[in-house]
Amino acid sequence: MRLVILGGGESGVGTAILGKKKGYDVFVSDFGKIKENYKEVLLINEITWEEQLHTEELILNADVVMKSPGISDNSPIVKKLKEKGISVISEIEFAAPYTEATIIGITGSNGKTTTTMLTHHLLKAAGLNVGLGGNIGKSFAWQVADNKYDLYVLELSSFQLDGIENFKPHIAIITNISPDHLDRYNYKYENYIDAKFRITMNQTQEDYLIYDADDEAINEWFKTHTTKAKLIPFSLTKTFNEGAYIQNNKMEIKINQEEFTMDTEHIALEGKHNMKNAMAATSVAKLMQIRKATIRESLSNFQGVEHRLEKVFKIQNVQYINDSKATNVNATFFALDSMNAPTVWIVGGVDKGNDYNELMSLVREKVKAIICLGVDNKKIIDVFGNVVDMMIEVSSMDDAVRMAQRVSEKGDVVLLSPACASFDLFENYEDRGNQFKLAVRNL
Template identity: 55%
Template sequence: MFKSSLVQKKVVILGGGESGTGAAILAKSKGFDVFLSDRGQLNQKYIDILHRENIPFEQGIHSESRVLESDLIIKSPGIPDTVPLIIAVKEKGIPVISEIEFASRYTSAKLIAITGSNGKTTTTLLTYHLLKNAGLNVGLAGNIGDSFAWQVAEKQFDYYVLEISSFQLDNIEDFHPQIAVLLNITPDHLDRYGYNFQNYIDSKFNIVRNQTTADHLIYFEDSEVIAAELSKRNIDSQKIKISLANKLSEGAYLDEQKLISNAANGTFEQNFEELPIKGPHNAINALAAISVAQLLGVSSEKISEGLKSFTNAPHRLEEVEVIDGVTYINDSKATNVDSVFYALGSFERPIVLIAGGVDKGNDYSQIEALVRNKVKALIVLSKDSDKLESYFFGIVPQIYITQDVQDAVNKAQEWSIAGDIVLLSPACASFDLFKNYEDRGEKFKAAVRNLTSQK
């Protein structure tokens, strides 16, 4: 049902990608007068769908007069609140919400919402896999997969597992996950938040804004930022801790190489080394997913079975090839420093690190010790190499600058020997040289595979 006290008639969707098109379909199905506007060029796939659904749209422009006539704006997460059009909309008093907010108003499914600066995609996919493997009627949406709104319009699920970004959380009102997962909060997207870390923290904590005492918050207690925020906030939900540092009588933790989760309905144990995902960051992700599954009554047998059969998404510590004893790893999804911290911590062998891209206000001191101890060479793949090069000069024995991914991989091969790791873990956004992190990862994989054809 529509929870807002307003009765909206005209809905304008800003942004015509997956979430925007899905929101338009849901809005039309609920009887709204819908118009979609995208300042860029729409993908032909979405143009065809909008034509098929008889939803009017424009591309290459935002017609401000038409936008300002609306009763409700559903905004793409990629559009900042600071652009002049959104400022004008808000000055007129028109509500601006995200697709996840809109979709949540029309489903009675239980919502499991997962956020964090790092690890949310893996945790979301793993949680979905555990629940689906256990036979639950569950959908996957949010910042991954098919549009949440689109699925609400056309499908019936009992549960949704949602990957939620800070940008999506910026425009919620009543969004109410029964289970919220907060993995970590480290500086990211500071360019979007006025270079004020607290603004970003506040955005992440919107995930629990509407939770009640009947709901649950699963969080990583080792995070100093999360711990500090919890100490000064009044949060009603029941809290479940996960930790790598402490053994918890209630909650989930890593003991040596064993994942242990003590829940109200029993204790679950699993040897972490038996799982296809590796590294301390993935232990956190697994503990969070296990905690969700236990809350929903999934048996230990089914949880263990699901953990062992999970296949992670591409571009997240993805092994590409082993060539002449050198292992090439694609971690293109690592678009901030914290992600690289976890990536470097996942390997004990010498590393040739490929990093660089669009810096988002990065603080490289977080990885300095790991780089000093583990990285034998740094290859900066970027249009702007100054910050990385100057920071790690004298810390890394060899540094090479390039704007060509094949050149970067060729140099990595030249500088590596059997037993080494060549790791693409950029710490930066991809938009200087690539369409997105997926494009960067795919081009890296192609360049690696070219090494074998060059022999």
């Protein structure tokens, strides 16, 4: 059996190692450059590879192809594979059959990383043998090849879910859905929504789907579609006989005739959106029958996620916050919504078809100055130019932070929450966040 892997990054190399271990004839092809550390791994494992091209005769003879989530279905080589009827799948689809572990899969437009990390934190604190992977950390396939975990908590992007056929998590979470990556879905929101719901398409009556019952797109989907999974909703405004909700500043979770309550003030994560993330993760902990004392302790000591509303430094009584992970408007909405002081907002990058008008009321209420950090800022300037007193364009993170320091006063907040992808000026959102933190430290 010939396994061809498109993309020599973390998921590609992980899949190559698992494929080799399972007896496949493996070939890795990357249209860009493969990082040196990954090349070394491929060489040590005697896996053939190529970079900066796709050689068709070495690819179109595949029995199965694993495509990295970063490669579009519209790329010429993927179209040719599909025309030939060759199966093109994602890493999780390839790796899942090779593990007996229970899988918890988490998707959503925002909050999925925090929910994934918190769920992993809760299960690990309970002493369970649990791995963390998917769209985060070490490749899932690589872990399946090397480790013996009883459980996996996987963060799953819509691109990873596009490439599944039989994959099914025992517990699935959809944190929320808002327009994102529409450039990859023919600019049709319904295509993107359907991609998220692929997480539940193979679930049975034995499985669970935990979801945000306040979310408009999710509720709309349920009007015309069904899933076999048992439904566990969570909400900030409704109450349930089976599900999770907030009432009188208490988080209440009712699952399988059991109840769990905790004062929200003892939960380490702040902000309404994080209450939802906490309800989703705690619902998993309850399904896994983790002790209440362990859940309470874990929720109160969880540190949060780097680059997501991360408090960096306070300088001259101005708080600098790194929210570089906010790569869409909805994520930035959460960030601005949780600001309690006049805000200098650093925004911009590669626009994925954003509608900034959704932020208008929050910008009017909270933002005193906008610093545009992107190659093309026209759209942001057009929307907010008449709303804020100061609108500044910069082309480097150092300049952005220096300007922010200049226009901020005691008691203000400087918030990096770009609402855009980072690829115009940075390698990725982590690089953007790290440059922000470095620039703040250098003030």
